[in-house]
Amino acid sequence: METRYSRQMLFPGIGKEGQEKLGQKTVTIVGAGALGTVLVNHMVRAGVGKVRLIDRDFVEPSNLQRQMLYDENDAKNHLPKVMAAYEKLKVINSEVILEPMIEDITPLNAESLLTDCDLILDGTDNFQIRFLINDVAVKHGIPWVYGGAVSSRGMFTAIRPHETPCLRCLFPEPPENRGETCDTAGVIGPIIHIVASYQAVEGLKILLGQEANYNPYLEHFEIWRNQHFQMNISDKKRKDCPACGHGKYEFLNLTGEEDTITSLCGRNSVQITPNKERELDLTELATRFSPLGQVEQNRFLLRFHMGEYTLVIFKNGRVMVQGTDDPVLARSLYAKYIGA
Amino acid sequence: MITVLLFSYLAEEAGRDQIQLQEGELSIGELKEKLEMEYNLSPMDQVMAAINQEYVTNEEKIKRGDIIALIPPVSGG
Numbered sequence: 001m002e003t004r005y006s007r008q009m010l011f012p013g014i015g016k017e018g019q020e021k022l023g024q025k026t027v028t029i030v031g032a033g034a035l036g037t038v039l040v041n042h043m044v045r046a047g048v049g050k051v052r053l054i055d056r057d058f059v060e061p062s063n064l065q066r067q068m069l070y071d072e073n074d075a076k077n078h079l080p081k082v083m084a085a086y087e088k089l090k091v092i093n094s095e096v097i098l099e100p101m102i103e104d105i106t107p108l109n110a111e112s113l114l115t116d117c118d119l120i121l122d123g124t125d126n127f128q129i130r131f132l133i134n135d136v137a138v139k140h141g142i143p144w145v146y147g148g149a150v151s152s153r154g155m156f157t158a159i160r161p162h163e164t165p166c167l168r169c170l171f172p173e174p175p176e177n178r179g180e181t182c183d184t185a186g187v188i189g190p191i192i193h194i195v196a197s198y199q200a201v202e203g204l205k206i207l208l209g210q211e212a213n214y215n216p217y218l219e220h221f222e223i224w225r226n227q228h229f230q231m232n233i234s235d236k237k238r239k240d241c242p243a244c245g246h247g248k249y250e251f252l253n254l255t256g257e258e259d260t261i262t263s264l265c266g267r268n269s270v271q272i273t274p275n276k277e278r279e280l281d282l283t284e285l286a287t288r289f290s291p292l293g294q295v296e297q298n299r300f301l302l303r304f305h306m307g308e309y310t311l312v313i314f315k316n317g318r319v320m321v322q323g324t325d326d327p328v329l330a331r332s333l334y335a336k337y338i339g340a
Numbered sequence: 341m342i343t344v345l346l347f348s349y350l351a352e353e354a355g356r357d358q359i360q361l362q363e364g365e366l367s368i369g370e371l372k373e374k375l376e377m378e379y380n381l382s383p384m385d386q387v388m389a390a391i392n393q394e395y396v397t398n399e400e401k402i403k404r405g406d407i408i409a410l411i412p413p414v415s416g417g
Contacts, residue, residue, distance in 0.1 A: 031417060033417060034417060035417040036417075122417070123417055124417055125415065125416050125417040126415055127413070127415055147417060148413070148414035148415050148416055148417050149414060149416055149417055150414055150415065150416035150417075151348075153347070153348055153414060154414055155411075155413070155414045165395075170388070170395065171386070171413065173386075175386040175412075175413040175415070176386060180349070180412075180415065180416070185416075187416060192417075195417075218388075218395065220347065220411050220414070222347060222348065225351075225357070227347065227357075229345075229347070229390075229393075229409055229411065230393060231388070231390040231393055231394070231395050231409070231411070232390075232393055232394050232395065233395040236395045
C-alpha cells in the first residue's frame with residue numbers, strides 16, 4: 001500500500017513495527033539553527049510521535065544559506081526560529097505533535113524543558129549548553145546525540161548514559177572553542193547536513209533500540225580536505241566522571257540569584273535572561289519606545305532601534321542587546337528601558 | 341617512529357597534516373607540548389587525541405609504531 005511511510009517501512013531496519021514504535025516516541029531537539037533544522041526535518045518526516053523544538057533566537061538573513069527550513073519572509077519578519085519552523089513542519093507532516101518553545105535553556109529550566117522525552121538531539125552551537133544537556137541526560141537516563149559543525153568540519157557521537165561514555169568522560173571541562181564559531185570562522189551548508197543526518201540516524205536507531213547497529217565511534221569529518229576519522233570511544237567511560245561516575249551535576253547546579261548575561265560570540269550581542277520569568281506587555285513597550293527610536297513588533301518579540309544599539313525583547317523578559325559585546329553596557333540599557 | 345595526524349587549524353598552523361617523529365616513550369600530554377613548541381601551535385590541552393583510532397587521555401603512553409590523531413573539538417552548529 002502506498003502510504004506516507006511506505007518506503008521507510010520497506011527498509012528492513014524499520015519495518016511496520018518500527019514505524020509504529022516511532023509514532024509513540026517523543027524527541028526533544030535543542031537549537032533550531034543549522035543542525036537543528038536538519039534534525040527536526042528528519043524526525044518530523046520520519047513520523048516520530050511528538051517533537052519538541054527549543055530555540056532562543058529569531059531568523060536573520062545570514063541564516064538562510066544553511067538553515068534549511070527558513071525563507072526570506074521569515075528573516076524579514078524577524079520570526080522566532082521555532083515559530084518559523086513550526087509553520088513549515090506542520091504542513092510537512094500534520095500527524096506529528098509539534099511543540100515549538102521560544103526559550104533560552106538555563107540551569108533553572110533545563111530539567112523541565114529537556115525531560116519527558118525518549119531522546120535529545122543536539123542542534124546547539126556551544127559547549128556550555130551541551131554540558132548542561134549532558135547533566136540532564138545523565139541524571140534522567142535520556143540518550144542524546146552530540147553534533148557540532150564549523151567551517152568544513154564536524155563531529156558527532158551518541159551518548160547513552162551509563163552505557164557509553166558521557167560528554168564529561170570525554171571532556172572533563174567544556175572545551176574552549178578558540179573563537180572558532182560559525183559566526184567567526186564561517187561554515188558551509190553540506191557539513192551541516194552530513195553531521196545532522198548522522199545524528200538523526202543514530203537517533204532513529206536509539207529510538208528503535210537497534211543495539212547491534214549502534215555506532216561506537218566519535219566521528220570527525222573534514223569534507224574540504226577529504227578526511228574522515230573514526231575514534232573508538234566505546235570503553236572510555238570514566239569511573240571518576242563527575243556526572244555519570246559520581247552523580248554530580250555541576251552544570252545543572254550552576255543556578256544563581258543573578259540574571260544570566262551571555263556575550264554571544266562573534267555576533268556583537270549580549271543576551272540577558274532574567275532569573276525569574278517575566279510577562280512583558282510588548283504593545284505597551286512599543287508605545288513607550290516609539291518616541292525614542294524605531295520600533296518593530298511581531299507576535300513574539302519587539303525590536304527597538306536607538307542609535308547604534310538594538311534591543312530585541314521577548315515576552316518572557318529575555319532581551320538581546322545588539323551592537324555591543326560589553327555585558328555592563330547591555331545590563332545598563334536593560335535596566336534603563338525594561339527596568340529591573 | 342610514530343606518526344602524528346593533525347586536523348583542522350592544527351594542520352594549518354603546522355603547515356602540514358602529518359608529522360613523523362623518532363621518539364619512543366612519551367605521553368600524549370608530552371607529545372602535545374613538544375609539538376606546540378616545535379611548530380608554534382595553539383595550546384592543545386583540550387584537543388582530542390586517539391592512538392590507533394582509540395580515544396585516549398593526556399596521560400596515555402605512546403609506543404613505537406603508533407599512529408596518533410590530534411583533533412580539536414567542534415563546537416558550532
